[in-house]
Amino acid sequence: MTITSDQIKFHNPYAAQKNSGATSSSAFALVINQGNSSVNITGWESPTVPMVMPMYFGLDGEGVWKMININSKKVNVDPGVPTLFFPGYLHIMLMNLSSSLPEKFNINFTISPDSGGDFIKTVEFTTVEWTQLNTTKII
Numbered sequence: 630m631t632i633t634s635d636q637i638k639f640h641n642p643y644a645a646q647k648n649s650g651a652t653s654s655s656a657f658a659l660v661i662n663q664g665n666s667s668v669n670i671t672g673w674e675s676p677t678v679p680m681v682m683p684m685y686f687g688l689d690g691e692g693v694w695k696m697i698n699i700n701s702k703k704v705n706v707d708p709g710v711p712t713l714f715f716p717g718y719l720h721i722m723l724m725n726l727s728s729s730l731p732e733k734f735n736i737n738f739t740i741s742p743d744s745g746g747d748f749i750k751t752v753e754f755t756t757v758e759w760t761q762l763n764t765t766k767i768i
């Protein structure tokens with residue numbers, strides 16, 4: 630069976646407004662695969678954000694928490710296993726920002742089903758202030 634764009638759900642996509650002086654920020658969402666086979670998110674781009682990429686917070690070799698690149702730029706989303714982009718965990722980095730994020734903006738994700746047939750999923754993110762992050766419910 631082929632997985633369609635409708636079967637890959639991004640719940641509550643939101644981004645933190647960039648702090649003044651900062652050149653990066655983060656975006657979050659809960660991704661659910663309602664299909665019956667695995668997909669990977671393999672492409673990350675936005676018409677309004679210069680650079681979009683996945684990263685996670687984790688321990689480096691010295692036991693220090695830091696942001697770590699996902700060099701493959703691939704994030705797996707298995708059926709029935711929600712993939713969470715969340716503050717302090719796996720997140721979508723928004724980089725090379727020269728101005729504030731707009732109130733709403735799109736990110737185009739390339740979804741690559743294991744069964745073949747890549748497609749683009751466009752998701753609209755809503756920008757919130759950092760102070761709202763703690764109270765923003767993801768589900």
Ligand SMILES: [Cu+2]
Pocket residue numbers: 655684685696720721722
């Ligand atoms: Cu980051």
